[in-house]
Each structure stands twice: as C-alpha cells, then as structure tokens.
Amino acid sequence: MPEPCAYFRGEYMNPKDAKIGIMTHAFHYGTASFGGINATWDENLEQFCLFRLKDHYRRQLTACKMLHIRLPYNEDAMSAITVEAVRRTGFRQNVYCRPVAYKSSESLGVRLHDLDADWLMIATVLPPFSSKGGLRCCTSSWVRTSDNQILTHGKICGGYANGALAKTDAQMSGFDDGIMLTPEGHVSEGAVTNTFFVLKGRLVTPPPSDGILLGITRDSVMQLARNELGMETVERSVVRSELYEADEAFFTGTYAGVVPIVEIDHRPVGAGTVGALTARLQELYRELAVGRNPRYSDWYTFLRPE
Numbered sequence: 001m002p003e004p005c006a007y008f009r010g011e012y013m014n015p016k017d018a019k020i021g022i023m024t025h026a027f028h029y030g031t032a033s034f035g036g037i038n039a040t041w042d043e044n045l046e047q048f049c050l051f052r053l054k055d056h057y058r059r060q061l062t063a064c065k066m067l068h069i070r071l072p073y074n075e076d077a078m079s080a081i082t083v084e085a086v087r088r089t090g091f092r093q094n095v096y097c098r099p100v101a102y103k104s105s106e107s108l109g110v111r112l113h114d115l116d117a118d119w120l121m122i123a124t125v126l127p128p129f130s131s132k133g134g135l136r137c138c139t140s141s142w143v144r145t146s147d148n149q150i151l152t153h154g155k156i157c158g159g160y161a162n163g164a165l166a167k168t169d170a171q172m173s174g175f176d177d178g179i180m181l182t183p184e185g186h187v188s189e190g191a192v193t194n195t196f197f198v199l200k201g202r203l204v205t206p207p208p209s210d211g212i213l214l215g216i217t218r219d220s221v222m223q224l225a226r227n228e229l230g231m232e233t234v235e236r237s238v239v240r241s242e243l244y245e246a247d248e249a250f251f252t253g254t255y256a257g258v259v260p261i262v263e264i265d266h267r268p269v270g271a272g273t274v275g276a277l278t279a280r281l282q283e284l285y286r287e288l289a290v291g292r293n294p295r296y297s298d299w300y301t302f303l304r305p306e
Contacts (some may be wrong), residue, residue, distance in 0.1 A: 001090070002089055002090035002091040002092070003089065003090065004089060004122065004123060004124035004125070005085045005086075005088040005089045005122075005123045006018045006085070006120060006121065006122045006123070007081050007082075007084075007085050007120060007121040008120045009118065009120075012084070012085060012088055015122050015124065018120065018122075020104070021106045023106035023107065023108065024102070024103075024104060024105075024106055025102075025103040025104070025105050025106070025107055025108070025115055026102035026103045026104070026157065028108060029103075029110060029158060030156070030157045030158020030159070030160075030161070031067060031102065031103040031112060031115075031157075031158065032067075032100055032101060032102035032103065032156075032157040032158075033060055033063035033064060033066075033067060033069070033100070033101045033102075033154055033155055033156055033157065034060075034098060034099065034100045034101075034155050034157055035056050035057070035059070035060045035097075035098065035099045035100075035155060036056075036096065036097070036098060036155075036253075036254040036255055037050060037051070037052075037053060037056045037082065037096075037097040037098075037099070037254065038050070038051050038094065038095075038096060038097070038254055038255075038289060039086045039094065039095040039096075039097060039123070039303070040094050040289050040290045040291070041091070041092060041093050041094050041095070042290050042291065042292075045304075046092070046304065046305075047291075047302050047303060047304040047305075048086055048095065048302065048303040048304075048305070049289065049290050049291030049300050049301070049302055049303075050079075050082065050083065050086065050097075050300075050301040050302075050303065051288070051289050051291075051299060051300065051301075052216050052220065052299045053079045053082065053083075053301045054075045054076075054079055055216055055299075056099075056216055057075040057078045057079060057099070058075055059154070059155075059214070059216070060078075060099060060101060060154075060155070061074075061075060062153070062154060063101070063151070063153075063154025063155060063156060064101050064117075066151045066153075066154050066156070067101075067103075067112055067154075067156065068112040068113060069101050069102075069103065069117040070117060071101060071117060071118075071119050073119055078099065078119070078121070079301065081121055082097050082099070082121055082123070083301060083303055085097070085121055085122075085123040086123045086303055087303060087305060087306075088123075089123050089124075089125075090305070091125060092305070093125060094125070094128075095123050095124065095125060096123075096124055096125065096126045096255065097121060097122070097123050098121070098122045098124070099119065099120070099121045099122075100119070100120050100121075100122075100157075101117065101118075101119045102117065102118060102119075102120075102157075103115045103116070103117055104116045104117055104118035126255065129255055129256045129257065129259070131176075131256075131259045131260060132176075133260075133262070133274065134260040134261060134262030134263070134273065134274050135176040135177055135251070135259060135260065135261045135262065135263075136174075136175050136176050136261075136262065136263040137170070137175055137176060137177050137178065137179050137190070137261050137263065137264050137265075138170050138173060138175045138178055138179070138264070138265055139178070139179050139181065139240060139243065139264070139265055140166040140169065140170060140178030140179060140180045140181070141169065142162065142165045142166045142169065142178070142180060143180065143181060143182065143183055144162065144180035144181060144182050144183075144188035144189065144210075144211040145159055145162050145211065146182065146183055146211050147211060150162075152211045152212065152213060153208065153213065153214050154213075155213065160192070162180075163180075163190075163191035163192050164191070166178035166180050166190075166191045167191035167192070170191070177190050177191055177193075177251070178190065178191060179195060179243065179264065181240065182210050182211050185239065185240060186206065186210045186237040186238060186239060187206055187210070187237075187238040187239070187240065187242070187243065188206055188210050188211045188212055189206065189211070189212050189213065190251050190253075192253060192255075193215075193251035193252060193253040193256055193259070194206075194212060194213065194215040194217070194218040194251065194252045194253065195238075195249070195250075195251060196218075196221070196233075196249065196250050196251075196252065197238060197242065197243075197246040197248065197249045198246060198247045198248035198249070198270075198275060198277055198278075199238075199242055199245060199246055199247070201247075202234050203225055203231055203232075203233045203234065203277070204233070204234045204235075204236060204238060205218065205222070205233055205234075205235055206235070206236075206237065206238055207235040207236060207237065208235075209237075210237055215252060215253060215254075216254060217252040217253055217254055217256075217257070217258075217285070218252050220285065220288060220299075221233075221252050221258060221281055221285060223296075224281060224284045224285060224288065225281065227295065228284055229277075229280065229281075229284075231277075243264045243265070244264065244265070244267050246264075246269055246270070247269075247270040247275060248260075248269060248270055248275030248276075248277055248278050249261040249264065249269045249278075250278045250281070250282075257282070257285055257286065257289065258278065258281050258282040258285045260274040260275070260278045260279075260282070262274065
C-alpha cells in the first residue's frame with residue numbers, strides 16, 4: 001500500500017519511525033528552516049512533476065546560512081533524495097514534500113553557535129487546498145515581523161508563530177485568513193502566503209522590503225504574467241486603504257497555488273467574485289505546476305514511477 005516516506009539520518013523510512021529527542025534545540029527555540037515542494041501527479045501521463053525543485057533548495061540553503069546551519073548536502077543531493085522519497089511512497093496522486101534543516105543538538109540555551117545540525121525530508125499527502133470560490137479575509141491585528149526581528153527571506157520555523165496567530169484569529173472570527181501589515185502599516189502577506197492586487201489595471205504586489213517571504217510561487221506568477229499575458233508586476237508598498245480599492249486580489253503559495261480573495265474586512269473585492277486576471281493566472285499556474293508548459297522546462301523535474 002502507498003505510504004508516506006521520510007529521509008532521516010541517512011535512511012528512508014516511514015515518518016512514524018523518524019524520531020527526535022525532546023531536548024532537541026530546534027524543538028525548543030524554532031531554530032530550523034522548512035520548505036514546501038509540490039510533486040504534482042499528471043493522471044494522463046502517469047508521472048510526477050516536481051516544480052522548481054532546485055530553486056526551493058537554493059532558498060533553503062540560504063536560510064541555513066542565516067541560521068548558521070551547515071549541512072553535508074547541496075541542492076543536487078537534496079533534490080535527488082526528494083525524488084527518491086516521492087518514488088518510494090508509491091502514491092499516484094499529488095505529493096507534498098517537507099524538507100527541514102534544524103539544530104539537532106540535544107542542548108538547551110538560546111543561541112545559534114556551537115550546535116550540531118541535520119536535515120530531513122518528508123514526502124506525504126495533504127488534503128487538497130480549497131478556496132470555496134474565493135476567500136473572505138480580514139486585516140489582522142497581528143503585525144508582520146520585520147526582517148530585523150526574525151529573518152523574513154527564509155522560512156524560519158520560529159517565525160511562523162506570527163502567521164499562526166493571524167490565521168487562528170481570522171478563522172475564529174469567521175474569516176478564512178488574515179492579511180498582515182508591517183509595523184509601518186504597509187500590506188505584507190497572509191498567514192503563509194504572498195499577496196497580489198489589481199489596482200487601476202495594474203498587477204501589484206508588496207516588495208521584499210515589506211517583510212515578505214520571497215515566494216517561489218510568487219516569482220512564478222510574476223513571470224507568467226509577464227511572459228504569457230504581457231503584464232509587468234509592480235512591486236511597491238500597498239497601504240490598507242488600497243485593500244478596499246482593489247478590483248481583484250489573490251494569494252499565492254506552494255500548497256495553495258493561486259487563490260482568489262473575494263472579500264476583505266466585510267467589503268467585496270471588485271464585484272465580490274473571482275476576477276478575470278486571477279482566474280487566468282490560476283489556469284496558467286495549474287498547467288505550469290503539472291509540467292505542461294514547455295517554455296519553463298528548466299523548472300520541471302519529472303518522475304515516472306515504476
């Protein structure tokens with residue numbers, strides 16, 4: 001039977017058999033970096049497409065540098081291990097890959113130096129992301145951490161408590177997600193997603209300086225908009241008022257893809273339905289993620305199970 005597969009301490013195994021000790025430094029202090037990589041199953045061709053695999057690992061290795069994590073792996077080795085783990089699952093459906101680089105010493109004390117590090121990878125199946133025709137969002141009361149507080153250009157595990165607070169407060173208040181602002185009041189991102197808006201006919205997204213993660217999906221959508229639709233994306237600060245002026249809005253993320261936002265703070269976005277540009281980018285991204293656009297062949301790693 002198909003089952004999840006983990007790579008842990010140099011071996012492939014079922015994730016339930018991969019254990020860390022309760023004294024592990026990363027468990028106590030969030031001193032780790034994670035990633036998320038899609039292996040999208042193509043039913044027609046009976047193969048997986050692992051999307052922008054090496055780009056994900058280049059970003060993780062940069063985060064490792066930020067956290068003083070030194071690993072005996074490079075992006076090529078990490079990619080090969082990921083492909084093998086997906087193959088070993090035996091699944092014939094979308095697989096989600098979660099690599100984690102972490103401070104593995106069983107040692108207490110807040111620091112980053114003089115600690116061992118390790119890297120693991122989990123290939124598993126998640127329930128499909130559902131946007132129910134568009135998300136209802138609120139402006140979160142939780143402020144997005146700035147890059148001088150917790151590094152925002154890497155997926156630092158400890159920093160995601162910030163997004164968890166925003167997500168839970170939004171959902172407990174009846175919304176689907178929260179949109180966080182920077183300390184200066186600029187729009188940053190959702191709990192775990194980048195944000196885009198259509199403002200006066202232009203596609204706009206917050207810049208790297210406004211506390212955002214440099215998302216792989218974000219970059220992919222910007223390239224799709226330019227190459228396929230002839231539309232340049234404007235990277236600039238967005239103030240809260242513009243949330244209510246936007247004709248369209250959407251989130252992007254590896255797990256979510258392109259997700260329409262139809263309401264913000266009890267106000268409809270545009271007509272309160274999925275916008276034409278959002279729907280087109282959704283369609284283009286789905287084709288891209290499954291490996292069907294040859295223009296981006298260098299982003300694809302294909303795996304045809306035996």
